[in-house]
Amino acid sequence: MEALLARWRALPTLATCRLHHRAPGRGKLLTLSRMFQPQRLREDQVLSLEGRLGELTCKSQRLMLQAGLIHPASPGCYHLLPYTVRALEKLVRVIDQEMQAIGGQKVNMPSLGPAELWRATSRWDLMGRELLRLRDRHGKEYCLGPTHEEAVTALVASQKTLSYKQLPLLLYQVTRKFRDEPRPRFGLLRGREFYMKDMYTFDVSTEAARQTYSLVCGAYSSLFDRLGLPCVQVQADVGSIGGTMSHEFQLPMDVGEDRLSVCPSCSFSANRETLDPLQTHCPACQGPLTETKGVEVGHTFFLGTKYSAIFNAQFASVQGTPSLAEMGCYGLGVTRILAAAIEVLSTEDCIRWPGLLAPYQVCLIPPKRGSKEEAAATQLVGSLQDHIIEAVPGLCGEVVLDDRTHLTIGNRGKDANKLGYPFVVIAGKRALEDPPHFEVWCQNTGEVIFLTREGVVELLSTVQVV
Template identity: 60%
Template sequence: MRTLLKSSLPHLVTNRGYYNDTSRVKRHLLSKIYQPGNLWKENSPEFQSKSHEPSSKSQRLMYKAGLIRPTSPGCFHYLPHTVRSMEKLIRLIDRAMQEIGGQKIDMATLCSATLWKQSGRWDLVGKELLCLMDRHNQEYCLGPTHEESVTSLVATEGSINYKQLPLLLYQITRKFRDEKRPCFGLLRGREFYMKDMYTFDITEDAACQTYTNVCDAYSNIFRTLGLKHVKVQADTGNIGGKMSHEFHLPASIGEDRLMVCGSCDFAANMEIFHPGENNCPSCKGELTESKGIEIGHTFYLGTKYSRVFNAVCHDAQNKPVVAEMGCYGIGVSRLLAASIEVLSTEEDIHWPGLIAPYQICLIPPKKGSKEMAASSLAEELYDAICTIPHMSNEAILDDRDHLTIGKRVKEAHMMGYPYVIVIGKKALESPPVFEVRNHRTGEVQFLSKEGVLSLVQEIRVI
């Protein structure tokens, strides 16, 4: 019995799958997965009692597919398929951050008001903070971001030796923000997952190089997911600092207005433009306005926080220097929903292939049908796929054989499995032939068992 990967997603339980009594191969059976049916329609009393938020395509599809359920405005339960997808996305981000030297940590969610008041952000951020007071009359907020916490941590533990630089600390945890108007499901919530990284360098030049490295890593993550993205200059907002960029997925539902030059690589958020500016400040070319969903944000902070908390580096001459800092965020749950938003049709989910909950859905014949004799071939094919090392946990068997093949195929496409394999009447031929549907391209192939396994070998997974 294979050992299952432990979840890298804090506070979420890994989908452990199910085992068939007569097989050593782990079989994920759709009948066993907790996946509520299509009960949540926007005009239903159940939906209205939970949420009054404006909806989006991704929100509607995620409700319909049983991926999320609302608990209160801006807060959601993530159900098994979503957890699997999130864990894959986190593995991808972990790999990218560690390749550039990132060290993963996990900071406390409960943040002391004292630190936030020391930085001046307690009043600056104001009502967006979810605040509370304990029995000892100490004030806290549920962390929306952790600049104060990480800088205080580094400062408290003493100076950083130049040989440790650049120091890149990051985490992927739940964050909290008291959004005035939560909307669009996971695209703008009050409780969400974020990857936040904080970097420390000894000189401005070194900090700028680190900034470039992290931005390049972000672009690589989005390209690896197959997402067309735009990097734009942005306002530093209440986080502050000397320089800021946002990463956006172009989308009509996006709440940010972007100005993009058609003649050079200049792009910026409209919020940093002055009224009446219509030409590119770099080449004087024409700017085109579009909308985007923000999925990442980077800041070069300089010494804004390190000076307040006295976070110091020592150079080669053992001279203390106030650290140059940067901070970098990816909205992990927002990225998941945004990718569904921009890739999907109105009826069917299309995941970035690497983070689909399962790569393959196998559909055996309906019970009592003429093709039922081929049912055993479905299990044999499933087990053969799972013996391919990188695919051992990537297939699901739709064993709900009381439903027609057509209904299950339609649901499989709605769920967005990249490959749907149908064991139908051609499986009764000699040798058996299986129908393989590519969800992304719409291509349908009829392949032998060997052909299916050859195709499966080429599927990329995280």
């Protein structure tokens, strides 16, 4: 008991906690000194770290390593650290909104897939060495799923009372996927373990399935529009997944491994692998095609009855007769979208996020310890934080305090710039004015403005949070 009382007496007073806590009942204010984030590394240290495990070959990989957003675990596998997990969770929320807006129902299927399911579709052999395989103690064979067509079709086929009234059925999940990449590279852009959103749809007819296909493609376009990512929907090959129609959602970038042909005159675009190697003119309008590189962040397939016929995934038609469901499948590379967004939006030295995905929206920087502004401005920062949460409840949990006051404002500002908070609010010399003014960096527009407390709150009230 004495030890407990001693610890209690040693706790900071309410006054000294002002910068570290919200008002009573609101929980702790997030502080950088308590954040788990590996020491930020110089570029030569990053090269040494990643050089042991692979290649440092693109901007997003370098920036995410330098900022302590990811940490290598093994070739093609990374620890996702707190900032990245927050951004990932926000991306999943945006994906949930778009998928559920078109009738998607979220499920979660096992990553461990029995070999007999994959043998039924012949993909146990067709997938080749990219399929990560293992045996359990009983000698039974499994794979770590790179995709779930077999599993979901077997699941739906097991429902013997499925009616046409229940279709279309749109089932999706966001899970870890696995692929034995021969040469993992580009950090989260091409790894062996990654997060994917995969959706599988079941319809009563070919016409209905094509309508669902268009609906999901529209949801993908809406998602990328909301994120501010200029993706292009291109014709693609069906590959090992199969079906009769396929499209990729490509984000153009210099490090892209896919070659794209785009027509500036009409809406035609395609992955070069689907075209004649010598084709230089648009098959739709005959205009000249331009070439660019891209990274695939989404892929859609019209499957027809390829899988439903194998697993006998049927429904009862209007006439009461059993009919095979027409299927589609749709993937989004969730961790790849994060890395791709950083790749195209960031500068060479500073991370920039899509506004909706920034791990934290606001970083508050109080004065340096011992400065002449410390006493007055420190209280102002605490008051501002309370006022932000009261006036803009949506920012609760979105404000982080850089309490490392042994560092100068300049050094902490550089860190904030590199991490890409959309808004950085600094209590500097002008915080001593009457009325006090805060220096506000609007990172995504490059503006620096000075605002009163009320002005800061008015600016932040426009921030969209998911």
